Amino acid sequence: xxxxxxxxxxxxxxxxxTCLNTICDCIDKLKDTSSSHQRCSVIEVMGxxxxxxxxxxxxAEGAELTVSPDHRPSDEEIFRKLRRLKxxxxxxxxxxxxxxxxxxxxxxxRIQEETGFETxxxxxxxxxRGGSPCAFDRVLAARFASRAIELLDEGMPSTGRxxxxxxxxxxxxxxxxxxxxxxNSHKDLVSLIDxxx
Numbered sequence: 646x647x648x649x650x651x652x653x654x655x656x657x658x659x660x661x662x663t664c665l666n667t668i669c670d671c672i673d674k675l676k677d678t679s680s681s682h683q684r685c686s687v688i689e690v691m692g693x694x695x696x697x698x699x700x701x702x703x704x705a706e707g708a709e710l711t712v713s714p715d716h717r718p719s720d721e722e723i724f725r726k727l728r729r730l731k732x733x734x735x736x737x738x739x740x741x742x743x744x745x746x747x748x749x750x751x752x753x754x755r756i757q758e759e760t761g762f763e764t765x766x767x768x769x770x771x772x773x774r775g776g777s778p779c780a781f782d783r784v785l786a787a788r789f790a791s792r793a794i795e796l797l798d799e800g801m802p803s804t805g806r807x808x809x810x811x812x813x814x815x816x817x818x819x820x821x822x823x824x825x826x827x828x829n830s831h832k833d834l835v836s837l838i839d840x841x842x
Contacts, residue, residue: 646658646659646660646786647659647660647661648660648661648663648664648691648698648773648774649661649691649692649693649695649697649698650692650695650697650698651692651693651694651695651697651828652807652809652823652828653823653826653827653828653829654807654809654811654816654818654822654823654826655808655809655810655811656809656810656811656812656813656829657781657785657810659778659782659785659786659789660778660782661697661698661782662779662781662782662785663776663777663778663779663781663782664691664698664773664774665698665701665702665705666779667769667772667773667775667776668690668698668702668769668773669702669705669706671688671767671769671772671773672688672702672706672708672739672741673706675688675739675767676706676737676739679737679738679739679765680736680737682737682763683736683737683763684737684738684762684763684764684765685727685737685738685739685740685753685756685757685760685762685763685764685765686737686738686739686740686764686765686766686767687740687742687749687752687753687756687764687765687766687767688739688740688741688742688766688767688769689742689743689744689749689766689767689768689769690702690741690742690743690744690769690773691744691769691770691773691774692713692743692744692745693744693745694714694745695714695743695828696713696714696715696716696743697713697831698743698773699711699712699713699716699741699742699743700713700715700716700831700834700835700838701834702741703741703838703842704834704837704838704841706739706741707739707841708739708740708741708842709726709727709730709735709738709739709740709842710723710726710727710738710739710740710741710842711740711741711742711838711842712740712741712742712743712746712747713742713743713746714743714746715830715831715832715835716835716838716839717746720752720755723740723752723756724755724756724759724760726842727740727756727759727760727762728759728760728761730762731760731761731762738762740752740756749766749768750766752766753765753766785810788810788815789808789809789815791815792808792815792817793806793808796808796817805819805820806818806819806820807819807820807823809823
Protein backbone atom coordinates (compact mmCIF):
# COMPACT_ATOMS: atom_id res chain seq x y z
CA UNK A 646 0.00 0.00 0.00
CA UNK A 647 1.06 3.57 -0.71
CA UNK A 648 -1.01 6.73 -0.84
CA UNK A 649 1.15 8.02 -3.70
CA UNK A 650 -0.11 5.45 -6.25
CA UNK A 651 3.45 5.11 -7.48
CA UNK A 652 3.67 1.32 -7.90
CA UNK A 653 3.60 0.42 -11.60
CA UNK A 654 2.17 -3.06 -11.06
CA UNK A 655 -1.16 -1.70 -9.83
CA UNK A 656 -3.46 0.91 -11.31
CA UNK A 657 -4.53 1.83 -7.78
CA UNK A 658 -2.71 1.19 -4.54
CA UNK A 659 -4.24 0.64 -1.12
CA UNK A 660 -4.50 4.08 0.49
CA UNK A 661 -4.58 6.19 -2.66
CA UNK A 662 -8.36 6.69 -2.80
CA THR A 663 -8.58 7.39 0.94
CA CYS A 664 -5.88 10.04 0.60
CA LEU A 665 -7.60 11.49 -2.47
CA ASN A 666 -10.88 11.77 -0.57
CA THR A 667 -9.07 13.53 2.30
CA ILE A 668 -7.47 15.99 -0.10
CA CYS A 669 -10.84 16.73 -1.74
CA ASP A 670 -12.41 17.30 1.68
CA CYS A 671 -9.63 19.75 2.60
CA ILE A 672 -9.86 21.61 -0.70
CA ASP A 673 -13.66 21.87 -0.34
CA LYS A 674 -13.14 23.61 2.99
CA LEU A 675 -10.37 25.84 1.67
CA LYS A 676 -12.50 26.85 -1.33
CA ASP A 677 -15.18 28.20 1.02
CA THR A 678 -12.66 30.51 2.68
CA SER A 679 -10.86 31.32 -0.55
CA SER A 680 -14.12 32.32 -2.24
CA SER A 681 -15.36 34.48 0.62
CA HIS A 682 -12.03 36.36 0.73
CA GLN A 683 -11.42 36.39 -3.05
CA ARG A 684 -8.09 34.64 -2.74
CA CYS A 685 -5.87 32.32 -4.68
CA SER A 686 -5.12 29.15 -2.72
CA VAL A 687 -1.93 27.26 -3.60
CA ILE A 688 -2.35 23.77 -2.16
CA GLU A 689 0.55 21.32 -1.99
CA VAL A 690 -0.43 17.65 -1.96
CA MET A 691 1.69 14.57 -1.35
CA GLY A 692 2.82 12.10 -3.98
CA UNK A 693 6.60 11.98 -3.63
CA UNK A 694 7.63 11.89 -7.30
CA UNK A 695 4.24 10.71 -8.62
CA UNK A 696 1.65 13.32 -9.56
CA UNK A 697 -1.48 11.17 -9.35
CA UNK A 698 -2.83 12.83 -6.19
CA UNK A 699 -2.44 16.27 -7.75
CA UNK A 700 -3.94 15.20 -11.09
CA UNK A 701 -6.93 13.38 -9.61
CA UNK A 702 -7.68 16.03 -6.96
CA UNK A 703 -7.19 18.88 -9.44
CA UNK A 704 -9.81 17.37 -11.74
CA ALA A 705 -12.18 16.33 -8.94
CA GLU A 706 -12.06 19.79 -7.35
CA GLY A 707 -12.22 21.82 -10.55
CA ALA A 708 -8.89 23.49 -9.77
CA GLU A 709 -8.00 26.42 -11.97
CA LEU A 710 -4.46 25.04 -12.30
CA THR A 711 -2.75 21.72 -11.59
CA VAL A 712 1.02 21.36 -11.41
CA SER A 713 2.45 17.83 -11.36
CA PRO A 714 5.39 15.90 -12.84
CA ASP A 715 3.11 14.87 -15.73
CA HIS A 716 1.55 18.32 -16.17
CA ARG A 717 4.00 21.16 -15.60
CA PRO A 718 2.91 24.58 -16.86
CA SER A 719 5.62 27.25 -16.79
CA ASP A 720 5.53 29.98 -14.16
CA GLU A 721 4.51 32.46 -16.87
CA GLU A 722 1.62 30.21 -17.95
CA ILE A 723 0.47 30.08 -14.33
CA PHE A 724 0.65 33.86 -13.94
CA ARG A 725 -1.05 34.49 -17.29
CA LYS A 726 -4.00 32.23 -16.42
CA LEU A 727 -4.41 33.79 -12.97
CA ARG A 728 -4.15 37.34 -14.36
CA ARG A 729 -6.93 36.48 -16.80
CA LEU A 730 -9.11 35.09 -13.99
CA LYS A 731 -8.46 38.18 -11.88
CA UNK A 732 -9.39 40.44 -14.81
CA UNK A 733 -12.62 38.46 -15.26
CA UNK A 734 -13.43 39.19 -11.60
CA UNK A 735 -13.22 35.51 -10.70
CA UNK A 736 -13.87 35.31 -6.96
CA UNK A 737 -11.14 32.81 -6.18
CA UNK A 738 -8.64 30.40 -7.70
CA UNK A 739 -7.26 27.02 -6.62
CA UNK A 740 -3.81 25.85 -7.70
CA UNK A 741 -2.99 22.23 -6.79
CA UNK A 742 0.74 21.43 -6.72
CA UNK A 743 2.41 18.06 -6.35
CA UNK A 744 5.14 18.01 -3.69
CA UNK A 745 8.86 18.00 -4.60
CA UNK A 746 8.37 20.09 -7.75
CA UNK A 747 8.90 23.61 -6.48
CA UNK A 748 8.85 25.82 -3.42
CA UNK A 749 5.12 26.51 -2.99
CA UNK A 750 5.74 29.36 -0.54
CA UNK A 751 7.86 31.12 -3.15
CA UNK A 752 5.26 30.37 -5.83
CA UNK A 753 2.56 31.89 -3.62
CA UNK A 754 4.58 35.10 -3.17
CA ARG A 755 5.21 35.36 -6.89
CA ILE A 756 1.56 34.74 -7.77
CA GLN A 757 0.54 37.59 -5.47
CA GLU A 758 3.17 39.92 -6.96
CA GLU A 759 2.51 38.97 -10.59
CA THR A 760 -1.29 38.72 -10.57
CA GLY A 761 -2.66 40.88 -7.75
CA PHE A 762 -4.50 37.87 -6.27
CA GLU A 763 -4.15 37.73 -2.49
CA THR A 764 -2.54 34.31 -2.18
CA UNK A 765 -2.40 31.81 0.66
CA UNK A 766 -0.33 28.64 0.63
CA UNK A 767 -1.57 25.45 2.26
CA UNK A 768 0.69 22.42 2.66
CA UNK A 769 -1.63 19.57 3.55
CA UNK A 770 1.29 17.44 4.74
CA UNK A 771 0.61 14.52 7.06
CA UNK A 772 -3.09 15.35 7.28
CA UNK A 773 -3.39 13.36 4.04
CA ARG A 774 -2.01 10.19 5.61
CA GLY A 775 -4.50 9.64 8.40
CA GLY A 776 -8.12 8.70 8.86
CA SER A 777 -10.30 5.70 8.26
CA PRO A 778 -9.92 3.98 4.89
CA CYS A 779 -12.60 4.68 2.31
CA ALA A 780 -14.81 1.88 0.99
CA PHE A 781 -12.80 1.53 -2.24
CA ASP A 782 -9.55 0.92 -0.33
CA ARG A 783 -11.22 -1.55 2.04
CA VAL A 784 -12.58 -3.58 -0.85
CA LEU A 785 -9.25 -3.36 -2.74
CA ALA A 786 -7.33 -4.60 0.32
CA ALA A 787 -9.77 -7.52 0.71
CA ARG A 788 -9.36 -8.43 -2.96
CA PHE A 789 -5.56 -8.33 -2.70
CA ALA A 790 -5.62 -10.39 0.52
CA SER A 791 -7.89 -12.98 -1.08
CA ARG A 792 -5.48 -13.35 -4.02
CA ALA A 793 -2.52 -13.68 -1.62
CA ILE A 794 -4.30 -16.54 0.19
CA GLU A 795 -5.07 -18.23 -3.15
CA LEU A 796 -1.38 -18.02 -4.11
CA LEU A 797 -0.33 -19.61 -0.81
CA ASP A 798 -2.92 -22.36 -1.32
CA GLU A 799 -1.48 -22.95 -4.81
CA GLY A 800 1.96 -23.49 -3.25
CA MET A 801 3.52 -20.17 -4.22
CA PRO A 802 6.28 -18.95 -1.88
CA SER A 803 5.16 -16.39 0.69
CA THR A 804 7.69 -13.85 -0.59
CA GLY A 805 8.71 -12.56 -4.00
CA ARG A 806 5.20 -11.93 -5.37
CA UNK A 807 3.41 -8.62 -5.88
CA UNK A 808 -0.35 -8.25 -6.18
CA UNK A 809 -1.92 -5.42 -8.13
CA UNK A 810 -4.92 -4.21 -10.09
CA UNK A 811 -4.84 -4.16 -13.89
CA UNK A 812 -7.90 -3.23 -15.99
CA UNK A 813 -10.03 -3.73 -12.89
CA UNK A 814 -8.80 -7.29 -12.33
CA UNK A 815 -6.48 -8.53 -9.58
CA UNK A 816 -3.18 -9.88 -10.94
CA UNK A 817 0.03 -11.11 -9.37
CA UNK A 818 3.58 -10.69 -10.59
CA UNK A 819 7.01 -11.99 -9.74
CA UNK A 820 8.65 -9.12 -7.86
CA UNK A 821 11.39 -8.40 -10.44
CA UNK A 822 8.77 -8.36 -13.20
CA UNK A 823 6.71 -5.91 -11.16
CA UNK A 824 9.73 -3.67 -10.54
CA UNK A 825 10.50 -3.57 -14.28
CA UNK A 826 7.02 -2.29 -15.20
CA UNK A 827 6.59 1.35 -16.25
CA UNK A 828 4.10 3.48 -14.35
CA ASN A 829 0.96 4.68 -16.12
CA SER A 830 1.28 8.44 -16.69
CA HIS A 831 -2.51 8.91 -17.08
CA LYS A 832 -2.18 10.74 -20.40
CA ASP A 833 -5.97 10.76 -20.72
CA LEU A 834 -6.30 12.65 -17.42
CA VAL A 835 -3.49 15.07 -18.32
CA SER A 836 -5.38 15.82 -21.56
CA LEU A 837 -8.54 16.31 -19.49
CA ILE A 838 -6.72 18.85 -17.30
CA ASP A 839 -5.74 20.80 -20.42
CA UNK A 840 -9.35 20.72 -21.60
CA UNK A 841 -10.85 21.77 -18.25
CA UNK A 842 -8.27 24.31 -17.13
